[in-house]
Amino acid sequence: MQVISHARRLSRALKSPIILNSDRFISSDFRFLEAPLTSLQCRNHHTFSSKTPCFSDIGVLHRDDSKQSFAKGTMADVFDDVKGMFCFRSKYCTESSPTEAVKELYDKMLESVVGQRTMPPNAWLWSLLENCKNNDDIKLLFDILQNLRRFRLSNLRIHADFNCNLCREVAKTCARVGALDYGKKALWKHNVYGLTPSIGSAHHLLLYAKAHNDAKLMVEIMKLLKRNDLPLQSGTADIIFSICYNTDNWELMSKYSKKFVKAGVKLRKTSFDVWMEFAAKTGDTEALWKIEKLRSESMKQHSLVTGFSCAKGFLLEHKPEDAAAVIQVLNQTLSDAKKPGIMAELQKLVSDWPLEVIKRQKEEDRKALAASLKSDIPAMVSGLLNMGLDVNVNVEDLTREEGILY
Numbered sequence: 001m002q003v004i005s006h007a008r009r010l011s012r013a014l015k016s017p018i019i020l021n022s023d024r025f026i027s028s029d030f031r032f033l034e035a036p037l038t039s040l041q042c043r044n045h046h047t048f049s050s051k052t053p054c055f056s057d058i059g060v061l062h063r064d065d066s067k068q069s070f071a072k073g074t075m076a077d078v079f080d081d082v083k084g085m086f087c088f089r090s091k092y093c094t095e096s097s098p099t100e101a102v103k104e105l106y107d108k109m110l111e112s113v114v115g116q117r118t119m120p121p122n123a124w125l126w127s128l129l130e131n132c133k134n135n136d137d138i139k140l141l142f143d144i145l146q147n148l149r150r151f152r153l154s155n156l157r158i159h160a161d162f163n164c165n166l167c168r169e170v171a172k173t174c175a176r177v178g179a180l181d182y183g184k185k186a187l188w189k190h191n192v193y194g195l196t197p198s199i200g201s202a203h204h205l206l207l208y209a210k211a212h213n214d215a216k217l218m219v220e221i222m223k224l225l226k227r228n229d230l231p232l233q234s235g236t237a238d239i240i241f242s243i244c245y246n247t248d249n250w251e252l253m254s255k256y257s258k259k260f261v262k263a264g265v266k267l268r269k270t271s272f273d274v275w276m277e278f279a280a281k282t283g284d285t286e287a288l289w290k291i292e293k294l295r296s297e298s299m300k301q302h303s304l305v306t307g308f309s310c311a312k313g314f315l316l317e318h319k320p321e322d323a324a325a326v327i328q329v330l331n332q333t334l335s336d337a338k339k340p341g342i343m344a345e346l347q348k349l350v351s352d353w354p355l356e357v358i359k360r361q362k363e364e365d366r367k368a369l370a371a372s373l374k375s376d377i378p379a380m381v382s383g384l385l386n387m388g389l390d391v392n393v394n395v396e397d398l399t400r401e402e403g404i405l406y
Contacts, residue, residue, distance in 0.1 A: 070250040098136040106140040113151045127175050138179040149194030164198040171201035175208040187224045206239040215247045232263045241274040250282045276309035283357045287311045308345045324383030347393050
């Protein structure tokens with residue numbers, strides 16, 4: 001009887017506003033707990049209503065009687081039930097299999113928000129990010145971000161989103177784990193996680209696409225950048241051009257290069273290197289000279305790659321003397337440290353490039369191009385020798401049996 005009496009007193013004492021009566025957390029009429037955000041409410045990431053309740057994704061709160069062990073008289077049992085109610089998506093608590101370190105940090109942060117009604121230390125969130133190992137860890141990460149955002153709005157009346165540094169780390173973590181669907185959520189300017197997207201966040205996902213030669217993911221991310229008004233940068237072009245080159249997709253390269261130029265992005269030397277080398281490899285001389293014009297407007301001197309790309313363009317136009325002149329200029333302008341690269345590039349021009357460019361031409365044009373390169377490349381090499389360059393390349397590669405020029 002004493003146990004039952006004690007349990008009744010404890011039950012009355014535990015009718016805390018945390019569970020049912022706190023208008024700080026729960027809507028009084030329970031009809032809905034968070035209304036969808038309109039585009040006007042979401043503008044500039046700052047216009048969330050301070051009256052927005054804390055919960056979403058649930059309609060009515062249910063209590064599992066099997067978990068209410070009031071007769072035992074332990075506060076831990078009651079808190080376990082409350083924590084279960086605050087787990088907005090039950091699968092995070094029961095169906096997923098996160099790593100132990102992440103689950104412990106998640107539980108501590110949830111207890112801080114729910115049980116103590118205080119913001120957890122920032123160090124806990126950064127530690128959770130560092131410890132994420134799999135997709136289930138990322139699920140918990142995004143769930144706690146959503147909880148923290150609601151708590152900031154409802155209890156602290158903080159309407160601003162988290163700073164962009166956090167968003168970059170979230171995107172970086174998603175890329176590291178391979179949770180790309182969650183990573184793409186970090187690029188939406190109107191999101192329920194309080195994240196402030198930036199182009200830096202997108203770069204982490206694009207670098208993942210580059211590492212995996214995933215042009216499809218690159219296209220998806222570029223669409224998200226446009227929809228969410230994230231500005232293109234020079235670093236973006238470097239990554240995009242590399243992916244297009246590595247996946248051998250000249251069509252995508254042409255498409256996105258136009259977007260960067262139209263947006264007024266100042267391209268780096270590395271971007272021009274990749275762009276012009278790709279144009280020379282495809283044999284698109286019209287595009288090559290347009291790119292060279294853009295490059296010359298921002299850079300006075302050629303790099304090793306852009307110089308040889310122009311030389312290849314002249315060879316495609318049957319101008320071996322001009323090709324030799326470009327290489328001669330490189331020999332005069334490049335630093336002593338880079339001059340040894342001239343012979344390496346020249347050998348690749350002789351042995352590798354002709355096969356690459358010829359196989360990309362139409363069937364009916366290949367024979368004529370092969371014949372012209374077979375005569376023009378040796379003429380270019382002779383021109384270099386006449387200019388005094390110590391050229392030592394094997395022009396016999398042009399007629400090797402396995403080659404297209406044979």
